[in-house]
Amino acid sequence: MTTMTAGPRAGHSEYKEIVDALVEFIEKAVVPIEQEHAEFLKDENNIFNARGLMTEKYLQISQQVREMSAEAGFYTLYGDESLGGAELPAAAIVEIQETLHHRYGPERSLIHESVIPSPFTNGLSPLLLKLSEEVLAPRIDAIRAGSSTLCFALSEPDAGSDVYNLKTRATKVDGGWLVNGQKQWISNAAHAKHAFVFAITDPEAVANRTGGITCFFVDTDAPGFSVDAGIPIMGKRGSNATILSFTDLKVTEAQIIGEEGKGLNLAMGGISRGRVTMSATCIGVAQWALDQALDYAKTRKTFGKTIGQHQMIQAKLAEIARDIYLCKSAVQRTAALLDAGMPAVKETSIIKFSCTEMLGRVIDEVMQIHGGLGLTNELGLEGAYRFARTLRIPDGTSEIQRRTVAKRLLAGDTKL
Template sequence: MNFEIPADTRDIADGLISFIDRFVVPLENAHSDLLATERTRTDERGILVPAVRDLQRTVRKASADAGFYTLFGDPSLGGGGLGEGALAHIQERLNHTYGPPRTLIHEVVIPSVFTNGATPLLLELQPHLRDRHIAAIVSGESTLCFGLSEAGAGSDPQRMRTTAVKDGDEWVINGSKQWITNAAYADFCILFAITDPEAARARRGGITAFFVDTRSEGFECTGIIPLLGQAGSNVGIVSIDELRVPDDHIIGTPNRGLTLALLGISKGRLSMSGMCVGLAQWALDLSLDYAQQRETFDVPIAQHQMIQAKLAEMAIDIYAAKSAVARTAWMVESGQPTRKETSIVKALTTEMLGRVTDSAIQIHGAMGLTNELRIEEAWRLARIVRIPDGTAEIQRRAIALQLLRGDAAL
């Protein structure tokens, strides 16, 4: 068991950081007034203004040209095929370097590994759809959203109420989706609906995935959902009203859509876990610098034991989380069952980030509460990420069930 990061993965991460510093950061600087705050970036509805969306498209396409946008996609889709270990390391490095989400960097240079970009779900499309759409998707010209969650069906997607009824060679879909990332901007949606109500009620499948053009009549993003005081958001609500989708737009096997939706759990949770580890290290770096500069009672606060204890606790938290992520990524790449372990790292890293960012604010005192240092932004994000991709409580339930089934090795 060797957790050393391979040299080629380190080189890719270095290249990614170099690309961002050379191409994206100058764009940020050139459009600093536009990107300054959420109020300048978004309109009265909380949706990114066209100028910002154009900049994001420019970054996506440049990232694709440089080979970063599809790093984790299947090679048959033009992706780099990198595995879970590289995913965790690169997300850690990205977030350690750049901190909390920046409009032209996070989820733009590298999209979600399962719900956008070169997602493996595209392999399940009919050949004529792949031929027609893959090039635009992997080039960053077009983007996706993942229409699974609903107002009453988040952690328990089988409770969804969106239905699809066969009508000739088409399906008529009605319902709504909520908490959908990129809903307001996506060109296509991977949309899930009940196609066999009896099987769905019995929790034996009955849910089908469809590939939907978001410009279709009957598909509309009706609003966005600001989180924790945000003025804008990347999360939206989708209304589906008499949406007609051709039968050949089914993704994979009919009534087996939920199986497809769950295929991305390992990568999704490891990506988020790597992000949390990197962002926690960013917060620790700021705290170390500040503690050695800020003075009270004629000495740097780093000399006070209470501050030293906080710094040490932050390091303990980060080290434990980083180690757990590395081991879990290794297990996934080795082909071992990791249902328990991916739940462990998702709960561990998101809660760790909350503790670390809270300590960072405390070490910085009043400065930690200001927008200027962005620590409060990291702290708010830490609270948010304990909910998506399975809440902390759902993770504990999954862990306990695996333990009780005999999967008790740690």
């Protein structure tokens, strides 16, 4: 049996102070909460109820962490300055994601999901900049404080990759619209106070694939908004992904984000940061796994030597390092492009499918290096394997990323 290494080497980047302060906050404030609830958090029956939804007690603990993080100034690091955030650039987000996943591995949900929300679909999302003051003003303080969270409800049973296949319909009535339909896979929806809901307002434009989908900002306790179930994913009893339905949910003009009929432009406009964030997560988790493989390779003996002295294990270690190094360089370069104001559509697609697929290969090989121990969850490797497998689907599948890259290349965007 091996022990985990201390985590990443101290870097010397321009964001080092922020990253160090964040790690210190987590060590001093969040790890003690994890320890206090260690027995509770160990059993997933305590985290998900029979409907696959997160339990009240788990939600209370995660809210406590969010509010502490907001109080300490970390919860809003990725948010727009005009909403009260620190508006960190993509390069800083990359460094934070990578460091936290390298240090803590993939499964510490209180750290990864509560300390800083996702940069586009939750917290001080830039989408809030396009909401009317009348709707935003009474809600923004609670969002900034981590007391209220958000979800992004686009996907449906018949519309994942192909968003123009949406069925949720907003029908015009006196003073607004009535929304009817169902959403599927919506992360964080079970405990969100507000949702970005995408619905068809112009069926003809949707049929022509020229627009016609509007994004509405909705309170999840509004009449007609229902959380149906959590979706069990990859051997778990539930997940953060949820099924929602809307029955005559009333929305008004003031609840529109951006312009009527232009919701998809908004949705696509923010995906780059999400993809960079996920890619950096993969780099961090892969380094966490490599640390474990190195520890084990140095201590486990077979045929009179440590397994790290067998050339076939050495080759695996070298290939893992190559994979991580190449992906990490590409993620940093893509973040720099985004920070320079480039759309980097092709590049964010390249890193999304490369990093998620790289992580799958790396965890698989690290499990192999651990022999039978790799198949248990003693070191968190089995959980990491399931985690890595999920990432090739959300935020655009690997196939959709390849499709995007090829379309850009064929349209003349060939600079690499």
